[in-house]
Amino acid sequence: MLASGRIGAAAMYFRCFAALSPGEPAGLLGLGHIAVRNDAPGSAITMFARAAALAPDLGRVVLDLGRLCAHDGRTDRAVTALRTALALDPGCVEGWIALAMVIHAAQGPAVSAAAFRRVARLLPEMVSAHLNLGSVLFDSGCWPNAGTSLRHALVLDPAQAYALFQLGRVARRIGQANAACRLLDRAARLEPATSPVAADIVAELALALRDEGRWQDAIRYGRRTAALVPERYDAHLALAAAAEAEGRTAQALAAYERAIRCHPGFGEAFTRRAVLQLRQRWEAPPPRSVAGRSGRRLAATELGCNGRFGNQLLQYGFLRLYAARHDLDLEVPEWVGCYLYDCDDPLPGAPLPRASEEGHDFFASLSGVVPVRAECDVTGYFCRHTAALAPYRTDFRRIFTPGRYLWPRADAIEHRLRARGRTVVALHLRRGDYGWGRFWIAPEEWYLTWLERLWADLDSPVLYLATDAPELAGAFASFSPILATDLGEPLAGAEFFTDFHALCVADVLAISNSTFSFVAGLLNQTARRFVRPDRHRRMLVPYNPWDAEVLL
Structure with missing residues (x-):
């Protein structure tokens, strides 16, 4: 009856069955499916939960309960049910996909990576499995591992534009701007201009061209992105950077302002606007020169890009403490601290391999619990529990003493x-x-x-x-x-x-x-x-x- 659309009659029979056989889950499952048909997730969850209590060894019942809870936003209950279902059937692809999605939505990419990795192992020939894993690893800052998964996706489908796009993003994050330009250009040619992803690809390409110093190309793709999506932050960021590099300060400030209006919480436009305006008023101390001691370099070339003022103080403060603790030479680009706190660190020298805070426990390394990491270009937010910084509070505060101006x-x-x-x-x-x-x-x-x-x-x-x-x-x-x-x-x-x-x-x-x-x-x-x-x-x-x- 349910299959033929006679929902009312089916519900009556399922209720009768449930009343006559209270120890059997079938009647409750039928009522649960009817509730799903009627778009009543609360009732459906109640029925599936009662059925699961009667038959806890039926993985499919528990799986459906978990998926319903996830759909209804009941995250904790969904995770519990899905993990239970997967304990009963570890090879259930549907369960791992559902678990990965619900954890990703609730707790972010880093926590969900293990579930996405299991999906990729269960479905080694499915492009989307490797693509999803590569994407969450990228968002977690695990760029080398993300690149491995994305390349696997491209082996399966060499014309997969989204995989090329994500791999281009990886290349840009690890300092390979030239490779990023090639990958992103190829992705832009493959992706239809009407696709929702097209603007993402072109915007990333504009930034990669900026990183390469190809200003006219950056302007061309920045304008193309802004034409597709006028409120696009990174389009205005690329245009502003090109204007700044070409000495057009007023135009650069205007473009940075537009970028900030598009996304007030992003750091790079905030930093560049601040530096340009402070530079017109004050003179930053000249960067100290260092001998470039072999094995003692530590760079943070993305300082000023990850978060705004409070984030940047945490990042710089931690890295200054880390460098001092381990006798390293910290190299950072121009940022607001140069003008506000007279920070005179050396500017970045020859490129170093990129390292995310996700790939090394720098906080444990600060106190000597794990080995020191040097000769790398560190990126991260360093928003960890402050007990690890407490022994250095006097030095941390001294770093941020207001400067002479x-x-x-x-x-x-x-x-x-x-x-x-x-x-x-x-x-x-x-x-x-x-x-x-x-x-x-x-x-x-x-x-x-x-x-x-x-x-x-x-x-x-x-x-x-x-x-x-x-x-x-x-x-x-x-x-x-x-x-x-x-x-x-x-x-x-x-x-x-x-x-x-x-x-x-x-x-x-x-x-x-x-x-x-x-x-x-x-x-x-x-x-x-x-x-x-x-x-x-x-x-x-x-x-x-x-x-x-x-x-x-």
Whole structure:
């Protein structure tokens, strides 16, 4: 009856069967399938769960339960059911694919790689199996392994444009721009112009051409990408880089601004815009020259590309500590730290092999638990638990002492802030480029509740609100908050610095789920209270900046 479309009659018979034979799963399974037909996932899950409880050794039942839970967004339950099904039938391709997909959606590529790897072993002749594995390995920063999987996909299908595209991305990440250009050009020729992937390929090609210094070609493909997708970040990034290289500063700044509007959270456009503007105002210290000691080089050529200010301080601070601890010569490109903190590291020399933080435990290496890694070009975010950095806190803070140009401004910010009250309470509310995945937003109500309990016990308090959404000040009107604009003109290229320094010198600090304010907490030596939002408790909770996860 179900097959013939007589759903109502089928449901009646399945209910009768379930009532007459309560120990048999068939009736419940039938009702579950009817619920699926009726687009009622909650009811379907209930029926399949009851059936699975009656027949826990029936892998297909548990598998269907897991897939239903995944479809309905019940991630933890889906993972449990799928792992149970795979324990019963380790060779179930459907189960491994479903498990890989649900883990990838919930926890990201690095965690899902093992499941995708199992799929590739079970389906060695399927192009998509190797392509999916290569893609998640790429997203995890495991570029050599990603390249192996993608090349396997190309052996099976030499005209697979997406595999060529991903392999081109791998080549660019490991510093092989010329190879990237060839692979991406071939992918662009194979992929139809109407395909959704076409803009991705052309944009990546524009960046590879930029890396090669082929400015006119980069402009041509950057414009082509912008014509396909006007809000494309990397198209404007390539056009901006070409304009900067050709000395067209005004056009470069305008293009970097467009890139930032497309994706405010990405780092490279933020960095280049900041450097161009700061360079017009101040002079960076000349990079130190080093003898190029064999075996003692450590480069970070992507500093300034991965994340914005808070991320960059974590990356640079860690690598400076690492280099000092192991007597290495750190080489970095021009970045905002040159102008704000007088960082004078040598510029990158001859290219070194690329190394992702995913491929080596640099934190364990910092303390000598695992061997030192040198003679490589390191990339990563280094947003690990700060207990590993705690023994070096004095050195970390010393690295980020405001430089000769910045110091008078930093001193003025603190002086004006303390002129408003004896206890500076600083909150960070980040909004503009947040609100998805692990970058969740804590509502201002949590901060208000905390302030209302705290305020009366403070000595002449003043509230400073660090935020990219100044309209939020209205919610805190009863505390008369002050904003960055109340403390002077912003610094062109580093407009964020007033907020950052206020967080660094506050007496009471409430951060957001953001590296910007977390790093300010690491540098703060005056605060006697540190709190942060806790998503599960739905409130602000105390934390120790030097013994905590960077992001929750």
